[in-house]
Amino acid sequence: MISFSVDLLKKQDIDIQGEEPPSFLDVGNSEMISFRDNVRYKLHISLVSGGVLIKGCVNSGYEGVCGRCLEHFKGEFGTSELCLFYENVCGAELDISEDVRAALVVEIPMNCICGENCLGLCPRCGCNLNREQCSCEDTDDGNNPWSELNKLKL
Ligand SMILES: [Zn+2]
Ligand SMILES: [Zn+2]
Incomplete structure (x- = not known):
């Protein structure tokens, strides 16, 4: 779970970083792509007028089968431009796991190839x-x- 203390945020900006197990992604493994790496995140949380702003990066790795050459390979995915905004934050603790997860899932490559220059199979x-x-x-x-x-x- 990725969360932070709202009470603490009222006093100062918060930097959090850490790792979550691969299951955090909640995406099923298939023959073509599987997820066995931890999810890594590094976030800066600040109070701005009107709400809470969270910026940072989140990434993980995958093992895939190249769509061109059918070789197994490892790749990375994620974003260094994660940006979340929350209005009307209440409660002592804010759980942002689901939003961070959603932001990471959209970065999973649709086109699974081992490299841009892969020549594929004859x-x-x-x-x-x-x-x-x-x-x-x-x-x-x-x-x-x-x-x-x-x-x-x-
Ligand atoms: Zn390839
Ligand atoms: Zn040939």
Whole structure:
């Protein structure tokens, strides 16, 4: 749980940082992506006119299967621009877990790839082009009798 003392905030700004277990994310693991890293956060909480302002960063890691080359890899996700605002704060303690969680969940990559430069698999022979170079491309242009036909269609 991520929370802070409202009473203390009335006297001074509060800096909190810490870690929560992976279950904090409350996102199911799948074959394509799983979450086993702690959630790390660092927040600055201050009283501003009209409410409570919270800024900071929250991040975690994941293990994924690359959508291009099908290799397992580890990645990070999160934001350093977390910004939450609460009006009319009452009570001695404010629990912001759910809002921090929501802000982190939207940062989970939709497109799971090991890197921007991942070359993926050869669509013909299936070899991993990040690690090896197949000869499929060579046969594609030049001596391929069908290349002339393709030009006609265009
Ligand atoms: Zn990849
Ligand atoms: Zn190939």
